[in-house]
Each structure stands twice: as structure tokens, then as C-alpha cells.
Amino acid sequence: MQIEFQTNVGRKRKSNQDTVGVFTNQAGIVLALVADGMGGHLAGDKASQIAVAGIGEVWQATHLVNLEEIARWLTEKIQEENDVIYAEGNRNPEMFGMGTTIVAAAFVAHQMLLAHVxxxxxxxxxxxxxxxxxxxHSLVNELVKTGEITTEMAENHPKKNILIRSVGVPGQISIDRTIIDLSINDYVLLCSDGLTNMLSDVHIGQIxxxxxxxxxxxxQLIEDANLAGxxxxxxxxxxxxxxxxxGGMMDDRSGE
Incomplete structure (x- = not known):
């Protein structure tokens, strides 16, 4: 597989609270992670960094190759990082209430395991x-699913950024997991909402x-998102x- 990644502060924010990483375990299985932190001051930066580093660094020492085992491992690790972030926020007043999203993808042969919050x-x-x-996992998406608002109304809804699930909260969190079949020449995109709030799916797909x-x-995706605002x-x-x-999957990683 070929991998490229970039993260950009955007045109309106003073700091970048996103964190991205690609890690390979001892069996050669690739795990890609994107996290979008939230919280005042430097709290969002810290939360996303804790999640990506905490999961990625431990992943590199594993030998997991079975998708079901990886799914269980990833669920446990995301929960562990949730607890770490919550505890750190309670210890440090400047970090109180910090949290992050997470989307993770592990690639085994011609399948991909996705986990996200x-x-x-x-x-x-x-x-x-x-x-x-x-x-x-947002309030606005729940309103769309229940028919209270339309997809068009959701695009500019004043509560668009309110999440109903995140990493860094007390207790057990709910993590969505799914396994996707892949083919040669498929593309997989992981991204923060700084991209999808600026560009339509059609625009992203065209690029x-x-x-x-x-x-x-x-x-180009990052440039166009910045041009859009x-x-x-x-x-x-x-x-x-x-x-x-x-005939297998080739790992040719890069990024900045």
C-alpha cells in the first residue's frame, strides 16, 4: 500500500489540535490513526497526542495478525487512552474537560478493520x-437520523460541532467497529472534520x-479546504x- 498524510492548522485557528500517525507492528500490520482534539488552551493538542501515541507506540510491539484479535485489542486500547485522558484532565486544571475523536484503520491482507469514536x-x-x-457521533447527525432536520440543514446547524461520543470521558465508551473488504487500487481516506466541513464528498472524491x-x-485536499475557508x-x-x-499488499509509507 501507498500512504501519504499531512496535517494543517487551517486559516482560523492558532494551534493544531489534530494528530495523525501510521504505525507498523512486529508482524508488518499497518495501523493508521487520526485524532481531532478538543478543549481550551493546549488541552485538545494534548488529548489527541495522548491517544495517537498511546495506541501507536504499544501497537508497534504487538504481533497481532487476526482481525478479530486486533479489534479486541484496539477496543481495549482506546478505552485505556480514554481513561488516561480523563484522569490527566482531572489532574491538571488547564486540561480539564479535554477530549478527542479517534478513527483507526488496521490492514490485514485484503481487509480493513475500522474503529472510531x-x-x-x-x-x-x-x-x-x-x-x-x-x-x-454528533448531535446534528442524530437529528438527521431521527428526521428532525434535513442533511442540508445539518451543514450549517449552530450545534454542528457538539459530539455525543468522544475519547476522554468518565466510564465506559462505545466504539464503533467494522471490517471492510478491499481491492487493489481502492483508496482509503481518514480525515478530521476540518476537511469534511469545508469540502463535499463529491469534491473529495474528484481529487x-x-x-x-x-x-x-x-x-490539493488541504489547499482546497483552506481556500473554502x-x-x-x-x-x-x-x-x-x-x-x-x-500479489500481496505493498507498504510504501510516507507523509509529513
């Missing part, structure tokens, strides 16, 4: 079509399906599934 998203681009794979290098696609931090992690000489 919050409104950072995962997309699949297959056969030139883009499909959102995650369900936003990903364009004839340009992977790095340029990531750069750049009201939040923007993180884009784009993966293309490729074939190596033996």
Missing part, C-alpha cells in the same frame, strides 16, 4: 465512487480519483491499495 471520518473510494464508512501522485492529492485544523491521511510482486 467522534466525527473524524473514514471513506472508501472504489471504482471512482466515494463512500463514507463511519457514522458521525482522489484524479490522475496525480498520492502526495499531490493530499496536498479553513475554519478548523485539517488532517488528511490517504492510502492506496497496491499489489507487490508476490
Amino acid at each position: 467522534g466525527d473524524s471520518r473514514a471513506y472508501l473510494v472504489k471504482d471512482n465512487r466515494i463512500k463514507q464508512l463511519t457514522d458521525d 482522489i480519483n484524479s490522475e496525480r501522485p498520492l502526495f499531490d492529492k493530499v496536498t 479553513g475554519t478548523d485544523n485539517i488532517t488528511v491521511l490517504l492510502i492506496k491499495l497496491t499489489k507487490d510482486r508476490e
Whole structure:
């Protein structure tokens, strides 16, 4: 697989509270993570960094290759980082109430395990079509699902940024998990809402399906989100599934 990622502060924020990382375990299994922190001062930065570093660094020491085992491991680790973030926020008044979203993708052969909490998203681009794979854990999305507001109304709703699930809260958290079948030449996109609040799925899909290098696609997505307003931090992690000489998935990682 080919991987490119970038994170950008945007045009309106003074600091970047997003964190992104790609980690490989002892069995060669790739785990990609995007987290979007929330909280005043430096709290959001801290929360997203704790989540990504805490999960990613431990992942590198594992030998897991079975998707069901990875799913259980990832669920436990996200819960552990939830507890760490909550405890840290209670210890430090400047960090009180901090939290983060998380979207994680692990790749085994021709399948992907997704786990997420919050409104950072995962997309699949297959056969030139883009499909959102995650369900936003937001108040506005719940209002859309219950029919109280339309999708169009949700785009500019004043409570759009209110989450109903996040990492960094007391007690047990609910983590969505799913396994997706993949094919050669598919693209997987993980991103923070700084991208999806600025660009439509159609626009995102057009850039990903364009004839340009992977790095340029990531750069273009961030540039276009900034041109559209750049009201939040923007993180884009784009993966293309490729074939190596033996017919398996090739890992060719980069990013900045």
C-alpha cells in the first residue's frame, strides 16, 4: 500500500489540535490513526497526542495478525487512552474537560478493520465512487437520523460541532467497529472534520480519483479546504491499495 498524510492548522485557528500517525507492528500490520482534539488552551493538542501515541507506540510491539484479535485489542486500547485522558484532565486544571475523536484503520491482507469514536471520518473510494464508512457521533447527525432536520440543514446547524461520543470521558465508551473488504487500487481516506466541513464528498472524491501522485492529492485536499475557508485544523491521511510482486499488499509509507 501507498500512504501519504499531512496535517494543517487551517486559516482560523492558532494551534493544531489534530494528530495523525501510521504505525507498523512486529508482524508488518499497518495501523493508521487520526485524532481531532478538543478543549481550551493546549488541552485538545494534548488529548489527541495522548491517544495517537498511546495506541501507536504499544501497537508497534504487538504481533497481532487476526482481525478479530486486533479489534479486541484496539477496543481495549482506546478505552485505556480514554481513561488516561480523563484522569490527566482531572489532574491538571488547564486540561480539564479535554477530549478527542479517534478513527483507526488496521490492514490485514485484503481487509480493513475500522474503529472510531467522534466525527473524524473514514471513506472508501472504489471504482471512482466515494463512500463514507463511519457514522458521525454528533448531535446534528442524530437529528438527521431521527428526521428532525434535513442533511442540508445539518451543514450549517449552530450545534454542528457538539459530539455525543468522544475519547476522554468518565466510564465506559462505545466504539464503533467494522471490517471492510478491499481491492487493489481502492483508496482509503481518514480525515478530521476540518476537511469534511469545508469540502463535499463529491469534491473529495474528484481529487482522489484524479490522475496525480498520492502526495499531490493530499496536498490539493488541504489547499482546497483552506481556500473554502479553513475554519478548523485539517488532517488528511490517504492510502492506496497496491499489489507487490508476490500479489500481496505493498507498504510504501510516507507523509509529513
